[in-house]
Amino acid sequence: MTSVAVAIPRSGRTRRVLPGFGLTMGLTLSYVGIIVLLPVLALVLKGAEIGPVRYWEIVTSPRTLAALRLTVTAAAIATLFNAAYGLLMAWVLTRYCFPGRRLLDAMMDIPFALPTAVAGLSLTALFSANGWYGSILAPAGISVVYTIWGVAIAMSFTSVPFVVRTVQPILEDLDPAVEEAARSLGASPFTIFRRVIFPAIQPAFLVGATIAFARSLGEFGAVIFIAGNLPMKTEIASLLAMIRLEEYDYNGAAAIALTLMLIALILLALSNWLQSRMQRKGGVT
Amino acid sequence: MxxxxxxxxxxxxxxxxxxxxxxxxxxxxxxxxxxxxxxxxxxxxLADGFGVFAQNILDPNTLHAVWLTALVALITVPVNIVIGLAAAWLIARFTFPGRKLLLTVIELPFSISPIIAGVCYLLLYGRQGLLGPMLADADIQILFALPGIVLVTLFVTAPFVTREVLPLMQAQGSEQEQAALTLGASGFQIFRLVTLPNIRWALVYGAVLASARAIGEFGAVSVVSGSIRGQTNTLPLQIELLFNDLNIVGAFAAASTLTLLALVTMLIKTLVEGRTKSD
Structure with a gap:
C-alpha cells in the first residue's frame, strides 16, 4: 500500500499510476496517424511537388482568383450578418424573459443539426423565382439565387450558431453589479452597453466571428445548390477544387485546397490566440 | 436588493x-x-400528397442511399466511440510530452473544410496518389466505394466524442479511479464501473453528434464517393442528384427524412443536457 501512496505525488509523476497508457496511446496515435495526418500529409507533399512557381501560377489564374474573391467576399458578408444577428440573439436570450424563449434558444442549434445539403436545398427553393421568398423579391428586381447574395445567405445559415453560442455564456456570467453601478452613476443604456458590456464580451465575440468566417470559407454543401456555380461569377473555391479533381488536374485541386487550408489554419491560430487572451482576461476579473 | x-x-x-x-x-x-x-x-x-411522398422515399435508388448512409454511420460511430474514449482517457489521465499537440491534431478535422478533406483522401488513395499504385497492385478499391466513404466520414467525425467526454473527465479528476486501483480493480473494471457511469451522458451526446454528422456529411463524401447512382450515393448526395434531375419533390422527400433525424438529434441533446445538470 505504501508503494501506491509513494507513486501518487502531488504533481508531475502521476502519469503511470492508472493502467491503459500503452493501449490508449497506441489506439489514439494509429487512428490520428491513419485517419487525420496521413491524408493531410498527402496534400502537403503534393504541394511540395508542385513547387512555388507552379503553385503561384495556379492560384493567380483568373478563374481561381475569381473563385477565391467570391468565397472571401461572400464569407465576409455572411460573417457581418452573423456578428450582428448573433449578438442580438445572445442578448435577447440571456437578458429577457418571454414566452417561447427556450424554443428560440433551441432554434439556434438547427443550422448545426441540419445536414448542409438539406439547408441548401430548402434555401434554394425558397429564394427561387417561384418560391415563397423569391416571389416576393422578384417584383422588386432582387434576385438571390445564382448571385453572390445567395452564396452569402447559404454561408450565414450554416454558421449562425458560432457567435450566439460563444457570446451567450459570457453574457450569462456577467456580474450585474457592474451594470447597476454604471446605471446608478447615470450612464444611458447605450453607454452601458458600449463601455461596460461590450468590452467584456468582445473577445468571445471576436472568437465566434472568426470561427464563423472560417466555417463560411469552407462551406460547400449548402452553397452549391444556391450558387448556380457559373465559372468566374458564382463559383466558390472549394467547388473549383472539386472540378479540378474531376478533370484529373490534381495539381490544380491541390493548390486550391492548400490555399484554403492555409487560410483555415491561420484563422484557427487567430481564434486560439483570442481565446487564450480571453482566458487571461477572465482570470483577472 | x-x-x-x-x-x-x-x-x-x-x-x-x-x-x-x-x-x-x-x-x-x-x-x-x-x-x-x-x-x-x-x-x-408533402406538397403532392402523402402517396407521392411515399413513392419518392420508396424509390430503389433513394432506399439504397438510406441503407448506405445507415451502414456508414453503423461502422463509423462505434469506431468513434472506442477511439474517442481512448483519446480522452489518454489525455485526461496521463501527462506526456506532446499532449497538447495531440489534442490539436485530434481537433484538426473541425478546422479543415470537408472538401479539403476529400481532396486529401483523393491525393492519398487516388490512382495518382501517394498510396494509389500500391493499392492498385493489391487490387484494393478504396475510393468510389464503401471504404473511402467510411474513411472520410471517420475524418470529419473524429473529434466529436473526445470533445464531449474530455472536459468532463478532466473536471472530475482521477481520484475515484485511483481509489478503485488501490482496491485492486483491473483497468477494464475501473473504466466500466467508475469512469463510464460518470461520463455516460457526455458519451451519448458525443456519439449522437458524430452519428448526425456521419449521416449528413456531404462535401467530403461527394469527393470520394464518385456519386454512382444506386451504388455509392449516400442520402445527402441523393438529394443533390434528385435536385439536378429536377425532381424537386423527390429531393425534398429525401431531405425531410434527414430533417426528422436532425430534430431527433436536437431532442436527445435537450434530454441529455437535462440529465447532466441533474447528475
Missing amino acids: KPAVVPGALAPREKQTASRLLIGLAVAVTAVIIVVPLIYIFWRA
Missing part, C-alpha cells in the same frame, strides 16, 4: 419598449432565416 437571477430582471421599466423591439426583431429574423426554411422542407416534401 435581490440578486438578478431571472433573465429580464435587469431590464428597468424605461427599457421595456426597447426590449420588446429587440425581442420582436430576434423572433422575426429567426423565423425568416431558420424556422421557415425548416417548415418549408416538410411542406414541399
